[in-house]
Amino acid sequence: MTDTIRIEGVRGYGAHGVLAEEKLRAQPFVVDVEMEVEPAAADSIECTVSYADVAADALAVVEGESADLVETLADRIAERVLARGALRAAVTVHKPEAPVGVPFSDVSVTVRRNGPLVDGGTIRRAVLALGSNLGDGRAHLDAAVEALGALDLHLTAVSDYLSTDPLLAPGQEPQPRYTNAVATVTTAMSPLALLAELQRIEVRGGRVRERRWGPRTIDLDIVDVEGVASVNPRLTLPHPRAGERLFVLEPWAQIEPEATLDGVPIASLIEKLRR
The missing domain is CATH 3.30.1130.10 (GTP cyclohydrolase I, C-terminal domain/NADPH-dependent 7-cyano-7-deazaguanine reductase, N-terminal domain)
Structure with missing residues (x-):
């Protein structure tokens, strides 16, 4: 709509x-x-x-x-x-x-x-962040990776799974730890078409969006799409907070150590956050 x-x-x-x-x-x-x-x-x-x-x-x-x-x-x-x-x-x-x-x-x-979000037909690399902190996180990520492989894309790499602390808003009640990973894909789908497919995987995986930063069985985010910049509130690219999140940057660096985010080497971002 x-x-x-x-x-x-x-x-x-x-x-x-x-x-x-x-x-x-x-x-x-x-x-x-x-x-x-x-x-x-x-x-x-x-x-x-x-x-x-x-x-x-x-x-x-x-x-x-x-x-x-x-x-x-x-x-x-x-x-x-x-x-x-x-x-x-x-x-x-x-x-x-x-x-x-x-x-x-x-x-x-x-x-x-x-616009870049609806422009498909060009094969681009995309970086995806995966996370789960309800139920068996590893099993949820395994199922999500399997579902990605069934889409109209090429799954080029998946990082190791990392166990990380949840990101909470001030005053938010505690949550279980997350299982996180990053995957890279190439696809000719438009970014919005890719987002729609990821949201379908989330729904099939039991994702319920009750509140922001709430616990979830599976969370799939688009971190970056090659050559695409967007200020659209539905899908802002690159992801506006990815550069502040080690649980995204560290697994990403594992599979693409020379990658950049909005022109900045992710290795530099990781070093800054670890200080």
């Missing part, structure tokens, strides 16, 4: 076009944007993509660096929209005073772009 946000008629002036005179004289451009977004989790602007920000982005592109093609302008705007967390974007740029040479009412170009 997704929502659609539209903003139409954002008007600005820019010096864009193939002809030399178009580089010297600003002319009007009008932009329409349609965004597919996750439903807002709360009644807060922080839980959605602000159409005011998108309008400002569109205007900045129109008034900014010159481009030969209207397609280039539309693509630049779409890139900014997706960077704000939209899943998909359709951007139409109108050039009502284009030098067509015959009577016309409008010239427009529409581009449609997928």
Whole structure:
């Protein structure tokens, strides 16, 4: 389930076009944007993509660096929209005073772009964190690894299983210790498609989401996806707290000692946390 946000008629002036005179004289451009977004989790602007920000982005592109093609302008705007967390974007740029040479009412170009979370078809490496602290943790992780192997992916490596202390919120009641591991896979699934598959494995494994940081039979998180950065609240990549968690970094380093997280070597992160 997704929502659609539209903003139409954002008007600005820019010096864009193939002809030399178009580089010297600003002319009007009008932009329409349609965004597919996750439903807002709360009644807060922080839980959605602000159409005011998108309008400002569109205007900045129109008034900014010159481009030969209207397609280039539309693509630049779409890139900014997706960077704000939209899943998909359709951007139409109108050039009502284009030098067509015959009577016309409008010239427009529409581009449609997928954001990184829904863009599949490219084989990428992904890093997954596995954890369990209810029942037989090793058996739960074994079952999860077996279920991963049945998905449309290649399971490239699985770390040893580690026993770790639970991460608790202030005042939270004690929990059993965790069994943790990290797996690496390659897949052509989009990150959101992969997330959906992981959540199905959790449900089949008896996962019940009653409260944050509560005990669970199985927990599967996407830590990192090659070449993908996302601020979408449904799936933020790289995982925003992975760099603070030895129970993720240490098993990951076991199978990929030279790996980096958001450009930082995980070996450096581990060293810092162990001090």
